[in-house]
Amino acid sequence: MADFPRWIDDPAVVARSSAEAGRLARFYLALQGCQLGRFKEADEHLVELGLPVRLSNDLWTDSCRGFDQPADFSVKVLDHGLPEDLVRKAREALQPDASYWDDHRYHSPDVTFYSHAHQLDCTDHIIDQLIEAMRPSLEEVAPEVSKTLTVAEWWVHQRAPDQWHGHPLHFDTNEQLLRDSLGTHVEHPAMSSVVYLCEDTPRFGATVVTSQRHRFASDSDTAALVRPRMGRQLFFDGGYLHGVMPGKPWMEESPVTQRRLTLMVGWWTSAIRTSEAADPPRPLMAGGDGTWQQQLRDAAVAHNTFRHGRAEEVVLPTTSPVWVDVGREETEVTSCVDPPYGRFFLRHRKQIDEDLFN
Known part of the structure; x- marks a missing residue:
């Protein structure tokens, strides 16, 4: 019995651990209830958790x-x-074992948001080329932004098969300015965009884009869901609240488990300041050298070997409102063991604004 945890004899610790396990169980029951459309059951759990605001039924x-x-x-x-070959080569260059992930310590819980600055007209590596290939589409959907670009900020995300919880609702911002100002100054890119480097699977959720803005939430706000498709481009106002819904892994029928891989690009028209490459990585890093950059250079495609396709606009169904109230906002949520809340459930309507710098 020498190796048995000594704290197991402490009634306070045992009670706290049991309470945390219970709250986590309630969270997953609420999540499952929303995904299955059992909103009455889900809402009862959310009220008990002190989370009386959730995304609307249509989004779930x-x-x-x-x-x-x-x-x-x-x-x-x-x-x-x-x-198509640019998209394919970009995906291949960002395989799970690519040096990009380790070189940036992508999976380290100690590393916060970082990104890279793409200088306009640069085609140094495969991601530079892909961003340049996006510019005709940007000109089509936002010509006023395309004409006044200063820099394109990019970063990538991947999710393994067991990481199906989605991505927290958030605003794209000038992260370095946000940090330097201790959250008092908020700037958004003129336009935000996503390139999907994966196919759709129910294991992962759809991107949710809302018209909600920082400090300007309204019941008239609109939302839409966008499912992944290899090479699909999503463009939206850089000030919009957005994220990724939790997936439904139990619905996946394919024997091949996929990962979710996306390239994000923020298109800036202001005189945003870039930074030098650093460790730990920082927002808007320019220049530098490393194994990951050489791998992306090696993946670059000769300019005369690829052609743009004819873009087809996808009609998006929408819904409004974005949020619904399921209880009173006075109740405060108690901490839970690593809860993947994702800001799909809120303590109160202003929580996302308050969380911006956290």
């Missing part, structure tokens, strides 16, 4: 029905607009 059940997209909802999705 992927049943948005509004096909008349509001004119002021700046979201566009394009298929077939990027050269």
Whole structure:
């Protein structure tokens, strides 16, 4: 019995651990209830957790029905607009064992957000080439942004098969300015975009884009869901709240488990400051050298070997409102063991704004 945890005899520790396990179980029951459309059951658990605000029913059940997209909802999705070989080569260059992930300590919990600065007209490596290939699409969906670009900020995300919980709802911002100002100054890119380097699978959720802005949430806000498709481009106003919904891994029928891989690009028109390459990595790093950069250079495609396809716009069904109240906001949530909340459930309506610098 020498190796048995000594704290197991402490009633306070045992009670706390049991309570945390219970809260985590409630969270997953609420999550599953929302995904299955059992909202009454889910809402009961959310109220007990002190999370009386959640995303609306249509977003959980992927049943948005509004096909008349509001004119002021700046979201566009394009298929077939990027050269297929560029997309394929970018995916191959960012395989799970690619040096990019280790060189940036991507999986380390101690590393916060970082990104790279793409200088316009640069085609040094495969990601530079892919960003340049996006510019005709940007010109089509946001010509005023395309004409006044200063820099394109890029970063990539991958999710392994067991990482199906989605990505927290957030705003794209000038992260370095946000840090330096201790959260008092918030700037957004003129336009944000996603290139999907994977196919769709129910294991991972859809990207959710809302018209909600920092400090300007409204019941009239609109939301849309975008499913991945290899080479698909998503463009939206850089000030919009967005994220990735949790997936439904139990629905996956394919024997081949996929990962979710995406390239994000923030298109800036302001005089944003870049930074030198660093360790730990920082936002908007320019230049530098490393194994990962050489691998991306090796993956570059000769310019005369790829052709742009003819982009096709995808009609997006929408829904409104984005949030619903399921209880009173006075209750405070108690901490839970590593809860993947993702800001899909909130303590109160202003929580996302308050979390911006956290």
